[in-house]
Amino acid sequence: EHARRQKRIAAVLRGQTVRVTTPSGTDLEFDVPRDQWFHQGDGDASKARAARARSVRDRQIELPVGMFGFVPPAKSFEGTLVAPSIWQAGSRVRNATMRFRRGRAVTMSAAEGTDWLPERVKVIGPDGDKIGAIFFNTNPIESEGGISIDVGSNWEIGGRNRADGMRRMWMRLPDATVTAGDRTIMRDGQTVSERAMDEI
Numbered sequence: 545e546h547a548r549r550q551k552r553i554a555a556v557l558r559g560q561t562v563r564v565t566t567p568s569g570t571d572l573e574f575d576v577p578r579d580q581w582f583h584q585g586d587g588d589a590s591k592a593r594a595a596r597a598r599s600v601r602d603r604q605i606e607l608p609v610g611m612f613g614f615v616p617p618a619k620s621f622e623g624t625l626v627a628p629s630i631w632q633a634g635s636r637v638r639n640a641t642m643r644f645r646r647g648r649a650v651t652m653s654a655a656e657g658t659d660w661l662p663e664r665v666k667v668i669g670p671d672g673d674k675i676g677a678i679f680f681n682t683n684p685i686e687s688e689g690g691i692s693i694d695v696g697s698n699w700e701i702g703g704r705n706r707a708d709g710m711r712r713m714w715m716r717l718p719d720a721t722v723t724a725g726d727r728t729i730m731r732d733g734q735t736v737s738e739r740a741m742d743e744i
Contacts, residue, residue: 547586550612553729554582560724562600562616564691566717572623572644574616574675576724583701599702608682615703618647621675625649625693627715635689636660640715642695649673649695664713668696671705676712680722682735689733690718 559578565571574638581598589605597603601613625642637657642649652661652673665672676694696712722730729736 546609546682547584547588549735550582550584550586552582552640553612553680553682553735554580556727556729557582557614557724560727563715563723566626566719567643567719568628568639569624569626570717570720572621572625574622575616575620576614578615578644581702583611583613585613599700600640606699608683608686610681610686611679612682613677613679613701615677615701616675618675619649619715625715627693627717629715630664631714631716632664632712633657633660644675647675665696667708668711668713669705669707672696672711672713673706674705676705676707677701680730680735684735688718689730689735690716690720691730691737692724705715718733 557576558564559582559723561573561575563573574619583599583601585606587605587609594603605631621644623644625644627640630637630640637654640656640661641653643651654661675693676696676698679692680689693715693717694712696705697707699707699708700710719733720730721732
């Protein structure tokens, strides 16, 4: 059932323009190619599954299950990201705003901790300001909803960003709404049912 849910989300995303919004001001758009590769953390850690892996992340099936991630095409990634916090910054950054053009953050600011942002970009590496990956948590009993967005390192999920090790900026949008074309995948941080996707 869990694997089927992730496959359904992948099918809805393929070949669509995706939009991510939040009440605090996030408004991002990007395209998902029809041949997009998705990491599907559905609990299958078999040798056969590992043999089909395209990235290190595909060989790391974490528990509890629910990690569903992909690297969006940077050239189509546009808009504004407003994140309540950045995990690596702890309490130093609050309400960070990044404006993206062709996958790179062209401006960065924050209600608190603006100076931390460009310094972190330098620490990450040459692509420290570039979109890395997007993750959904599809586990229906997991309390943390929404999506997560990585900026910087993404090699472990098959990306090619130039970064030092696994350095990145990890941001969770707990109240995100995500649409793919005319279908809603997530509303206010909660993944909608497959039936609801079909009815749109």
